[in-house]
Amino acid sequence: MSKPEITNPIMKWVDDRLPVFTFMNHELHEYPTPKNLNYWWNFGSLAGIILVMMIVTGIVLAMHYTPHVNYAFESVERIMRDVNYGWLIRYVHMNGASAFFIVVYIHIFRGLYYGSYKAPRELLWMLGVVILLCMMATAFLGYVLPWGQMSFWGATVITNLFSAIPLVGEPIVTWLWGGFSVDNPTLNRFFSLHYLLPFVIVGVVVLHVVALHTHGSNNPVGIDTKGDDDQIPFHPYYTVKDLFGLGVFFVVFFWFVFYAPNYLGHPDNYVPADPLQTPPHIVPEWYFLPFYAILRSITFDIWFLEAKLLGVIAMFASIAVLFILPWLDRSPVRSARYRPLYRQFFWILIIDCIILGIVGANSPDDPVFSGAAWFQYIHLGIISTAYYFFHFLILLPLLSIFETPKPLPASINEPVLGGGGSSARPAGKPMEKA
Amino acid sequence: MRKGLIGILSAAVLAISGAAYAAGGSVEAPAQNWSFKGLFGTFDRGALQRGFQVYDEVCAACHSLRLVAYRNLMGIGLTEDQVKKIAASKTVMDGPNDEGEMFERPGKPSDRFVKPFPNQQAARAANNGAFPPDLSLMVKARVGGADYLYAVMTGYKDAPKGTEVPEGMSYNQYFPGHLIAMAAPLAEDGVEYADKTKATVDQMARDVTTFLAWTAEPELEDRKRIGIKVLLFLIILTGMLYAVKRKIWADLH
Amino acid sequence: MASSAENTAAGHGEDGETRRDFLMLATGAFGAFGVGAAVWPLIDQMNPAADTLALSTIEVNLEPIQEGQRVAVKWRGVPVFITKRTPGQIKEARDADNADDLIDPERDADRVKKPEWLIVIGVCTHLGCIPLGSKQGDKKGEYKGWFCPCHGSHYDTSGRIRKGPAPKNLPVPEYTFLSDNLVKIG
DSSP: OOOOOOOOHHHHHHHHHSOHHHHHIIIIISOEEETTOOGGGGHHHHHHHHHHHHHHHHHHHHTTOOOSTTTHHHHHHHHHHTSTTHHHHHHHHHHHHHHHHHHHHHHHHHHHHHTTTSTTOHHHHHHHHHHHHHHHHHHHHHHHTTOBHHHHHHHHHHHHHGGGSTTTHHHHHHHHHTSSSSOHHHHHHHHHHHHHHHHHHHHHHHHHHHHHHHHOOOOTTOSOOOSGGGEEEHHHHHHHHHHHHHHHHHHHHHHHHHHOTTTTSOGGGGSBOOTTOOOSSOOOOGGGHHHHHHHHHOOSOBTTBOHHHHHHHHHHHHHHHHHTHHHHOOOSOOOGGGOHHHHHHHHHHHHHHHHHHHHHHSOTTSEEETTEEEEEHHHHHHHHHHHHHHIIIIIHHHHHHHOOOOOOOSSTTSOOOTTOOOSOOOSOSOSSOO | OHHHHHHHHHHHHHHHHHHHTOOTTOOOOOOOOOTTOSTTOOOOHHHHHHHHHHHHHTGGGTOOOTTOBGGGGGGGTOOHHHHHHHHHTSEEEEOOOTTSOOEEEEOOTTSBOOOSSSSHHHHHHHTTTOOOOOOTTTTTSSTTHHHHHHHHHTOBOOOOTTOOOOTTOEEBSSSTTSEESSOOOOOTTOSOOTTOOOOOHHHHHHHHHHHHHHHHOTTHHHHHHHHHHHHHHHHHHHHHHHHHHHHHHGGGO | OHHHHHHHHTOSSHHHHHHHHHHHHHHHHHHHHHHHHHHHHHHHTTSOOHHHHHTSOEEEEOTTOOTTOEEEEEETTEEEEEEEOOHHHHHHHHHGGGOTTOSSOOOGGGTOSSTTEEEEEOSOTTTOOOOBOSSTTOOOTTTEEEEETTTTEEEETTSOEEESSOOSOOOOOOEEEEETTEEEEO
């Protein structure tokens, strides 16, 4: 495609010296994209937009927030009551965090289903896991800032975990706290880091998109696009589709903001932090519940490794397995559409993650079913945690070897209906509703 | 697949959020009708003003309302003059003056509500060691919100046979653990309402709960009003974007 | 790549184009309105908040102020000088209405609502120091009003600059008498 001429003289002057316009045109306008992407491909750009929304609302909130233990809670209430539209900006930021995670989780599961982590996109996938880690850190730090009961006790529980590290654990925790418990030095530095990390995320997102553009997007069929017939320019096709998806997302998101702004939160965080009173149930925000379940699921020591330390290791391992996923799953077939066994286990994995979330929300010794007191959430948690690691570490490598995939179509232009793949059908009706 | 996944995810979100609060041992407060619930909810001004009267005459003896300023009372339908009078009827600590001393003066609308006790220790000393919490956010700070507050205030009952109630505690049907350090605060005709409404316990409980729902969420009416406009706008815009999307993609189908 | 896709994307002909263009224009306009509405709260939040606005007016009880006495009150973060002038001071101020050394000529009657009550913002119009003269024993300068020690500006009994580097008279804030003894400033 020849470089389109820039007619505007000012734009041309700038572009000759710093090719922003040529760059934007290439990456966002003519950029060739598979023509068969479905709506699960909206979630990447959606996540990017939410990131911008969080940064903008966050910077504005920081104009009114005071990161001191005596003023933090009140400064947030001042935002809610006195600052013009403060309640709106705060609720957007608060619910935006939940929105960010649900969108990113769906984005990740899309990747798992369609094999977007496979060669040549391994680094793209790993950068994504880095983004997820940074998001989790940012969210944890941010939740501490309002200095409610959950803020304080969640911070206490999670920072205390590091004491499980042998030898250097205690000094590390003291160093994190800046004292001998979560207190003002902790809050102040958490604010600084919470402001910093989103910009680190922006940097990693840039790398993520560069990696994406190197080989282009994956697609639902999972085979490489070959030439012009398989691809369409990003603008206007996917710009308008992304905008439409954004509209749908906003309807759901703003429903929460205006009509159920505290539904996903915990009432205890509207009680100012009290270091002398622990709430009866310390629960993290919903997006951390599966990891919380994994953390609590290891209740036994192994040799010299304490249960507490093993729980921490298991929690980090649950993300570490995502890093090495491209090497665990070596099936040459990307898309789950053509991997009937893998597809079943994908759904079981989703159910497992949901179960882990439910386990994380409940007290470990509560019975799962009111009739059977012997089967408690801790037991369910151990089973689901074990299954999670089984899926990645044992199942996927085995499937790579033993699964017989369905035959792949010759190109993405061939009609593909629903979930099955059949070869050699004459090109006719288009593949699917877009 | 798409619909199934959306169904699973919605169920999951609801299950997880609901499950987080399924702590054992507490009785769920029955749902009440509140004027401020729902898409078009607003605060009943009469209830707000009666509720303020209940707070002022009954609760303020022990419970602070430190996040509310007297000027905010214009939000419950009082005029600027009424608000000035209410503020001036309270005594506020100010200072130091030019002699370096703290002094008392009548309240101004810009002042926050006066606290009944200067600090937590004084509050505990006056209440058998129990601390009457600040009420500004109570409706948001408890599972069950307004329904729960109403249930607790009307839930004082005689303890069932066999349950021992220690000295200084009272039995309450809805308070977690059933033993509450606050004696029943509301009694029939405990307040003489300015608008002459009969002050039953039920009426006062409803009114003061409405008032506290307002102190917790003074932006509620604005929020719901703007919300309707925003959602309507977004639904229309999304519809238009869908049409544009179909038009642009038409040639590819 | 693009040619076939672009041609098909260009529409099905005149009628299709105009219809499609109108839809896109309408959607674009609608969307732009939405963006504007969304941006407004982000800008408005920097405007003074409700608690700041609540402190933007003060009411001062004038009863305790004796004739000849000066008082300084804090308003919007700056001092406001309130003086109950003696008849002699009022006359002095009015006599100087046409003086040659008025750097910023202004009639005394234009600077007060009630002649005995002079209310001015106590910030020197040169570089912002607080002039002396409101407390007992303060230097009042050559014109018996206020004297700014930073660079030597002298103000008279109407708060007008008479000598020194300040360019303007002490500003008069917005105020209203709610009663004979109560003034609302701001």
